[in-house]
Amino acid sequence: MKGPLKRGTVAKLLDCNIETIRYYESIDLVAASARSDAGHRLFSQADIERLRFALRLRQLGFALAEVRELLTMTEKQTFSCKQVAGMAEMHLSQIHRKVADLRQLAASLEEITSQCQRTDTPDCALVLSLKAPSKTLN
Amino acid sequence: MKGPLKRGTVAKLLDCNIETIRYYESIDLVAASARSDAGHRLFSQADIERLRFALRLRQLGFALAEVRELLTMTEKQTFSCKQVAGMAEMHLSQIHRKVADLRQLAASLEEITSQCQRTDTPDCALVLSLKAPSKTLN
DNA sequence: GGTAGTCCCTGTAGTAACTGCAGGATCAAG
DNA sequence: CTTGATCCTGCAGTTACTACAGGGACTACC
Numbered sequence: 001m002k003g004p005l006k007r008g009t010v011a012k013l014l015d016c017n018i019e020t021i022r023y024y025e026s027i028d029l030v031a032a033s034a035r036s037d038a039g040h041r042l043f044s045q046a047d048i049e050r051l052r053f054a055l056r057l058r059q060l061g062f063a064l065a066e067v068r069e070l071l072t073m074t075e076k077q078t079f080s081c082k083q084v085a086g087m088a089e090m091h092l093s094q095i096h097r098k099v100a101d102l103r104q105l106a107a108s109l110e111e112i113t114s115q116c117q118r119t120d121t122p123d124c125a126l127v128l129s130l131k132a133p134s135k136t137l138n
Numbered sequence: 139m140k141g142p143l144k145r146g147t148v149a150k151l152l153d154c155n156i157e158t159i160r161y162y163e164s165i166d167l168v169a170a171s172a173r174s175d176a177g178h179r180l181f182s183q184a185d186i187e188r189l190r191f192a193l194r195l196r197q198l199g200f201a202l203a204e205v206r207e208l209l210t211m212t213e214k215q216t217f218s219c220k221q222v223a224g225m226a227e228m229h230l231s232q233i234h235r236k237v238a239d240l241r242q243l244a245a246s247l248e249e250i251t252s253q254c255q256r257t258d259t260p261d262c263a264l265v266l267s268l269k270a271p272s273k274t275l276n
Numbered sequence: 277g278g279t280a281g282t283c284c285c286t287g288t289a290g291t292a293a294c295t296g297c298a299g300g301a302t303c304a305a306g
Numbered sequence: 307c308t309t310g311a312t313c314c315t316g317c318a319g320t321t322a323c324t325a326c327a328g329g330g331a332c333t334a335c336c
Contacts, residue, residue: 008283018284019324027322038331040284053269060250060268061243064322074265081254081262088251088264095244099237105199106233113226116219124219126226127212130198131191146312157295160315165293176302178313202293 004034004042013048016055029068030054050075062091142172142180151186154193167206168192188213200229 011018025031025041030051032041043051050071057067066087073083116126149156163169163179168189170179181189188209195205204225211221254264 006284017324020322022285023323036284036331038284039286040331049269056268056270058322060247061240070268074269080257081264082256084262084264084268085251085254085256088247092244092247092251095240095247099240099244102199102233102237102240106230106237109198109226109230109233113223113230116223118220118223120218120220124222126219126222130194130208130222131187131212132194144313155295156313158293161294174302174313176313177315178302196293 004032004044005048006043007032007041010043010048010051014052014055020055021051024051024054027064029064029071060091061095062087066091142170142182143186144181145170145179148181148186148189152190152193158193159189162189162192165202167202167209198229199233200225204229 005013007021008018011021021030021041030047032043033047034042034044036042053074054067054071057070058064062070070084070087112126112129115129116124143151145156145159149159159168159179168185170181171185172180172182174180191212192205192209195208196202200208208222208225250264250267253267254262
């Protein structure tokens with residue numbers, strides 16, 4: 001019953017855009033291991049698992065280059081768990097940094113918008129504040 | 139003493155990449171108002187202020203389309219402070235959403251990496267967990 | 277067996293916001 | 307007058323897709 005699936009079916013199954021699948025093939029990340037006589041991509045269960053893994057990593061915010069590395073490592077069994085954990089932790093710290101940056105940003109913006117009484121006039125501390133060189137950022 | 143400045147000087151002054159200035163010109167965002175006989179861009183004080191404003195808004199995370207709008211509004215004086223504040227607040231809420239997403243992401247990753255004892259072997263709950271379809275995300 | 281509608285194929289272009297480079301002209305200092 | 311820094315232009319590359327056009331294939335129904 002579970003023969004190889006076609007692209008559209010896989011896209012629905014894994015909840016991703018159908019074009020993403022072709023894109024991943026074009027960059028040699030994940031490809032269907034077979035084609036039908038008419039040239040339609042046929043995805044085996046293994047193909048699908050590989051793709052699922054890639055999509056999952058992307059969902060977790062890993063860059064495609066990292067996804068590629070992790071795919072190779074886990075498939076060739078040439079990885080130690082230490083290595084994978086290392087990548088994950090590096091990635092995690094990048095996320096933390098990004099969060100910190102964004103919170104800083106939000107604080108700046110909040111401070112700026114707080115200087116405004118939402119009038120209908122065009123002269124306002126908000127705009128002046130936006131025009132001034134940044135203090136908090138930079 | 140303060141004649142018009144050239145591109146490199148402006149880039150240093152405003153601490154931005156020199157190519158960014160040319161890019162902003164190419165998309166009709168900010169341009170030097172004059173050129174020297176040899177074709178070198180000459181930035182007046184007003185040009186520089188406009189550019190500074192644009193860069194500041196980018197620093198605050200506004201998209202170029204928003205920067206364009208804000209530039210037009212503030213320059214044509216056809217804006218109300220309410221409008222600007224509205225844009226800022228919309229932008230702010232996007233930032234808050236992004237922060238929330240990233241924190242969720244970090245939590246998922248932290249949970250996953252916590253399942254690992256950093257051994258040198260290739261079989262590890264971490265990898266299994268990465269391969270499984272996501273529960274927290276999606 | 278025909279036909280309508282949905283799928284799939286390919287190549288290509290567009291998105292955001294820059295960044296970098298090549299090849300050549302110009303400028304400023306010594 | 308020469309050397310090195312700066313400037314000019316056009317164009318390619320980056321990340322991670324997404325969308326579209328033009329055409330072939332498959333499925334269901336009558």
